[in-house]
Amino acid sequence: MSFEKLYDINFPLSADKMELYFQGDFEIADQKIILKKAEILDLGTYFNSLSVAKWSQYTTLKKFKVSLQLKGSFFVDFYGVSIYGEDEILRIKCKDSFDKDFYLADFSDFDLLGIRLTALNDNAEFLGGEYSGEFITENEVKIGIIICTFKREKYLLPNLEKLKTLTTNNKNISVMVIDNGSTLDETQSDELQILHNPNFGGSGGFTRGLIEQVTEGKNSHVILMDDDVVIELSSFERLYTVLRHMKLEYQSNFFAGAMLNIDMPTIQSENTAYWNKVISKTFGNGFDLTNKQILCLNEHTPEHVNSYAGWWFCCIPIEVIKKIGYPLPNFIKGDDIEYGIRNGSAILSMNGIGVWHEAFAKKLTPIMKFFSDRSMLLVNHFAEDCNKFTFTAAVLLRILKRFFKFDFDSIRILEFALRDLNGGFEQITSTRADKKFESLKNTPLDKNIISTVISIINLTIQHCDSYDKLDKSYKNFRDYKLMNQQFWRRYLMIN
Numbered sequence: 146m147s148f149e150k151l152y153d154i155n156f157p158l159s160a161d162k163m164e165l166y167f168q169g170d171f172e173i174a175d176q177k178i179i180l181k182k183a184e185i186l187d188l189g190t191y192f193n194s195l196s197v198a199k200w201s202q203y204t205t206l207k208k209f210k211v212s213l214q215l216k217g218s219f220f221v222d223f224y225g226v227s228i229y230g231e232d233e234i235l236r237i238k239c240k241d242s243f244d245k246d247f248y249l250a251d252f253s254d255f256d257l258l259g260i261r262l263t264a265l266n267d268n269a270e271f272l273g274g275e276y277s278g279e280f281i282t283e284n285e286v287k288i289g290i291i292i293c294t295f296k297r298e299k300y301l302l303p304n305l306e307k308l309k310t311l312t313t314n315n316k317n318i319s320v321m322v323i324d325n326g327s328t329l330d331e332t333q334s335d336e337l338q339i340l341h342n343p344n345f346g347g348s349g350g351f352t353r354g355l356i357e358q359v360t361e362g363k364n365s366h367v368i369l370m371d372d373d374v375v376i377e378l379s380s381f382e383r384l385y386t387v388l389r390h391m392k393l394e395y396q397s398n399f400f401a402g403a404m405l406n407i408d409m410p411t412i413q414s415e416n417t418a419y420w421n422k423v424i425s426k427t428f429g430n431g432f433d434l435t436n437k438q439i440l441c442l443n444e445h446t447p448e449h450v451n452s453y454a455g456w457w458f459c460c461i462p463i464e465v466i467k468k469i470g471y472p473l474p475n476f477i478k479g480d481d482i483e484y485g486i487r488n489g490s491a492i493l494s495m496n497g498i499g500v501w502h503e504a505f506a507k508k509l510t511p512i513m514k515f516f517s518d519r520s521m522l523l524v525n526h527f528a529e530d531c532n533k534f535t536f537t538a539a540v541l542l543r544i545l546k547r548f549f550k551f552d553f554d555s556i557r558i559l560e561f562a563l564r565d566l567n568g569g570f571e572q573i574t575s576t577r578a579d580k581k582f583e584s585l586k587n588t589p590l591d592k593n594i595i596s597t598v599i600s601i602i603n604l605t606i607q608h609c610d611s612y613d614k615l616d617k618s619y620k621n622f623r624d625y626k627l628m629n630q631q632f633w634r635r636y637l638m639i640n
Contacts, residue, residue: 147279148210148246151200152383152497154193154274158375162410164435165191169261171271178271180264186271189226189259191434192379192497195276197225197252199444199495204390205281210246211260212277215239217269219262225255228441238265246279256441257496280390287317288385288460289364293350294372296326301372305337311378312336318381319364321357323350343637345578346476346516347371351456353637355466356630365463368402369456369481375407375501384460384498397465398490402458403429403443403499410501411435417492419449420482420528422535423542425521434496446494451528453485454492458500470628474570474636476578477513479520483527487623511554512585518543518562519573526619533609540605544598557590557597563604569615570622574636 156176157166163173168187172179178186188194200206213221221243223235232255237245252258262271290308294301301322308320313336320337322329325344332339342353351369358367366388368381380402387400403416416429428446432439459481469487472480485492525536540563547555565573576584608615626632634640 148208148277149280149386149389150382151195151209151276151278151386152379154188154213154276155377155379156273158377159410164411166193168435176273180262180269180271182264182267182269184264186262186264187259188274189224189257189261189437191440192377194226194260194440194496195258196256196444196495196497197249197258198256200278200387201249201253203392203395203493203495204387205392206249206278206390207281208246208248208279210244210277210279211274213243213260213262213274214272215241215243215262215270216272217241218265219243219269220265222261222263224259224261225252226257226259226437226441227255228438228445231259231437243274256444257437259437278386278390283389284365284391284396286366286385286388287364288319288366288368288381288388289354289358289361290318290320290368290370290381291351291354291358292320292322292370292372293347293354294322294324294326294329295344295350296328297372298328300374304372304374304376307376307378309336311381315382315385318385321354323354325350343577343579344582345474345637346582347456348472348475348477348480349578349637351480352472352474352633353639355471356633356639359463359466359630367461367463367466369459369461370500371457371502373503374457377500380458380498380500383495387495388460395493397462397488398493399454399465399485399488400460400493400498401454402460403494404455404457405434405499405501407501407503413443413499414502414504415455416443416494416499417446418453418455418482420451420453420486420524420531421449422451422525422528422531423539425482440496443496446492448491450530451482451486452492453482454494456481457502458498459485470623471630471633473520473523473623473627474574474578474633475520475523476516476582477520478517479524482521482524486524486528511558511590512582514555515558515562515585516582518559519565522562522566523619526616527623533612536612537605537609540601544601553594553597554590556594556601557592560592560597560601560604561585561588563601563608567604567608567611567615569618570626571618 169185327341404414413432415427
């Protein structure tokens with residue numbers, strides 16, 4: 146088999162993201178890096194290193210090749226990195242270009258392969274490069290990127306421009322935008338579809354996308370992606386190649402893209418997560434991705450019961466959707482948690498596959514907390530090893546945290562969430578999600594806080610008294626109504 150490109154060695158999107166791409170002493174200008182004699186350019190970074198352990202684990206990669214476009218003379222140093230440290234492997238002297246292939250098995254002791262370039266003359270230049278690979282097997286892969294949006298053109302339109310480059314270069318990738326705000330012109334083409342949808346939140350938007358993708362039947366995978374992210378195209382490039390050569394045992398797993406902090410671009414907010422019976426727990430929060438040992442640690446995502454991948458960037462095989470059905474009608478929050486738990490397999494991830502995203506705390510108004518509370522407490526009925534006691538603990542934890550923050554409106558909104566929960570999905574879905582959202586805007590949050598807490602405790606006791614009955618009701622709704630498209634088509638009012 147011939148070599149196939151894995152991904153390009155990329156230049157940074159902006160100066161504040163530089164150390165995720167290049168480190169060292171150099172000058173960067175016009176998509177080239179200029180070095181004086183003895184200056185060093187380090188490519189062993191989040192986006193430009195090679196995750197040798199993950200490529201070995203997930204795919205049938207046998208050999209890989211490093212190609213560099215250079216001007217001038219360099220030492221090219223290869224080094225391996227693990228959580229225990231760094232080891233020099235090989236030094237090669239070259240001039241004006243570099244191409245060398247390696248057997249992947251020779252790097253089995255390392256998590257990452259890094260490359261350092263040392264200039265041997267002034268005004269030496271690095272112009273670009275790529276990793277390519279030779280694989281034992283290949284799969285037919287076509288990806289549909291689903292973006293759910295609601296009046297976020299500020300982020301969405303620049304992302305669509307970037308994705309146009311991706312879909313132009315790779316006809317096996319297309320984009321579908323589900324426009325919950327109906328503020329964009331509807332579009333139908335091979336590369337881009339924009340569909341209007343009622344504002345039923347992320348749950349309704351992403352599910353509409355899944356329904357359309359399954360019905361069209363042309364793609365093998367979907368990537369669910371938020372509208373308010375900053376993307377790096379090499380993440381899609383890398384993931385596409387992984388999927389094309391993925392081993393059979395991983396072909397039903399979800400693949401998670403990490404969330405990087407949009408305000409602190411070199412810091413990670415999350416790389417996979419799990420439900421710990423009471424709240425969501427993240428892996429990799431606060432990781433400094435400019436640190437090589439941290440990058441190696443980031444490759445060792447722990448396996449937990451109730452693991453899931455957030456839908457700011459989550460790749461799902463179409464065949465899995467056909468097998469496990471469609472998401473819960475939550476409006477926002479928790480649908481990605483339950484869906485990952487429902488699939489019941491380990492969540493895959495890799496350095497270099499991720500997006501920058503705004504912190505969730507900025508978005509959590511009391512109304513958003515209503516949906517968040519309702520959805521997160523719902524998870525208790527679907528996660529393993531949960532019961533009435535973990536449900537009670539989840540409610541009490543929310544009350545205590547908000548009391549200490551003097552966030553009394555959020556305590557008051559919790560009462561409304563519990564009332565909905567105690568009525569089951571029949572009550573939750575009896576009112577259109579967009580109408581529910583609008584009615585909450587006009588709901589007064591002025592009830593005495595002591596009375597509110599007493600009411601919450603009573604509602605929690607009622608929920609626990611009826612726990613087995615409610616639990617059966619919630620699971621029956623999922624297992625019977627969400628296994629096909631009928632409920633969601635009626636709920637979203639689509640043909």
